[in-house]
Amino acid sequence: MKQKWIYSIKTMSVTFGLASISSLSLAAIQGLHFSHKDWEIACDNTGTCRAAGYQSDSDMDRPVSVLLERAAGVNSNIKARVQILPLAAATPTRQLQLQIASTPYGVIGLNREGIGQLSTDQTRALLQAVQGTSPVLFKNVQSRWNLSTAGASAVLLKMDEFQRRLSTPSALIRPGKKSDQTVLKAAAIPKIQIPKYQSGKVTQAKLKTAAGQQMIRKLQATTNEDQCDLLFSQNFMPDDVMTIYPINAQNQLVQIPCWRGAYNVGSGFWLMDQNRQLKQLVTTSGETFNKGQIFSGQKVRGLGDCVRQDQWAWNGKKFVKSFSSLTVQCKGFAGGAWNLPTYVSKVIYPAK
Template identity: 40%
Template sequence: MLRWSAYAVLALAGSAAHAADPASVSFQHNDWELACDNTRTCRAAGYQPDDQDENPVSVLLTRHAGPNQPVYGEVQFGTYGDNAPDVPATVTLKINGRAASTIKRDKNRNFHLTSAQVAALLAVLNKTTTVEFVAGETTWTLSTKGASAVLLKMDEFQGRLNTPGALARKGTQPEDKVLPPLALPVIVAAAVPKALDKAALAALDRKAITAELRKAIKLEDCDELATIGSAENPLDIAPLSNGKLVVSATCWRAAYNTGSAFAVINAQAPYAPVIVTTLANDYADGVIGASQKGRGLGDCWSSEDWTWDGARFVHTHATWTGMCRLIAPGGAWDLPSLVTTVKAVPGQNAADKGK
């Protein structure tokens, strides 16, 4: 079975795969990409040209929803690998060969753009322009290919088209027509026991669970469907609350990723499995997690979480670290499509769980 890239998985997570989630968008064109989450915050990231691995660089532009919102900018210079050039504390921004301004590293070793620098970039990203960051003999080149389409998509998602604050298609529509931010969803996580007691574990009919689980999982989502419940692919079972259990087994293996099927079942037969996902690879304390590489080098990742609320696993987080462009081990940015606030049961703290 062909496994999708992490980017494709994340894009799906923001659309049809989680239709109950508030609207979000993931979009990519040439050397730029966009991720807008369910609060309507948008993040656009651009990179060096696709055919240029030397001196990787990325710019992140972040804008919250609502009228008259500013755009915040950051820069990351490639640190992946032993041959990455050292980045000094001061770098010069050049546009079409002319020095525009100086960017200074802050105490946390991050490069943040001033509002004037963001404005200078936005003024040229819709054009065929040379944008460079220079320090001594080293030059990092930012591609503008795809920026226009990405900024247009950002404006569209946030309802800014044809307003004075639009980034790609300005107009005279009033700013108060811009879509407002959406509230961050709050999920109350239910406490779960640490483990099943021996008697409950012994009472489980694993053959019946296996048979029901295989029927519930789609073959196209699970290469290892026929091996689920076998000695080489045993079931992992953990207690939830309210008479439910979570069961998992490996579903597929790829060159550098694996995925397991996770399902909620009844604690007694009939087990009636409800599939949560076939993309995850971790479970702990009421949270199912998925973490997948975009490619073997590990310079881009996707991750998702599902949190038990006492009745079901709620999709609580989905993010992507940006294109696989050798910016940094583990990826360049946090580009979420789904964000929530997860709270513990009132009066329940971590130390109380499982007691």
């Protein structure tokens, strides 16, 4: 049985169909994820990029992460935040001092989650520091957290490349005199309107029944074993069922378990008409369906601290991608220190 925990290697790059520079001005922006050493970056379909840096593996007892966020567009500024663990070490003052190469750069206030916003001057100093090897330290009277700079330059260069800032005055790495007219412009967040759908009675059937076997045979003809091996091996658990969700008078959504790995499970979701004719295979790595959306959350590593999330929304005709995010480092932050999306949208639910 194939194992479905993904992205276990530390240094990796995932690029989701990055278009050529010449066509980006007309084509939709495609998201990107890239990781190098102790830093990673995700850029989404609006052109916004989020770079996250962490402590080195030798400092795992004091997790720290910095998030550098920048929207597309010539005049967009970098916003910087810091997050630390354990939270108990942030009390009682809820303040950290930023120190770079033994020089103090002021105090950062923390909220109850251990997250603090850096000032403009602190952000500028941090950006300069992470491109070198000078120690970057966050500390209070009780503890100290060391931010690694390893991988930061490569990640910030990837941000400049994605946002088409290379050699322009607004570039973070090696700015130049190239015209700012080449800089990627921000795209609007797509809106997905979920129409009123028939939230009627959900039905279920055991997969070993005649109804379950009939559906399995139908889906086998439209799905391959790599996508959904349980459809073909039928190594189902005793409590596995086929679930059918009514969508409207013409459509229904069918869910059947597809695979099990060491740390994850995935279900297939198929959109079918009332005659059980396939209209769309949405995903074979889904988990749940609720309020017109299919949700998927997969552990990226065996530790379970990193997560990949995907969502699809019903738009009245089919299910379309509504959200994707991926973190591959995490470094002690359960579920990830930050949300690093590669695709975002605004889902509009039907009025009650």
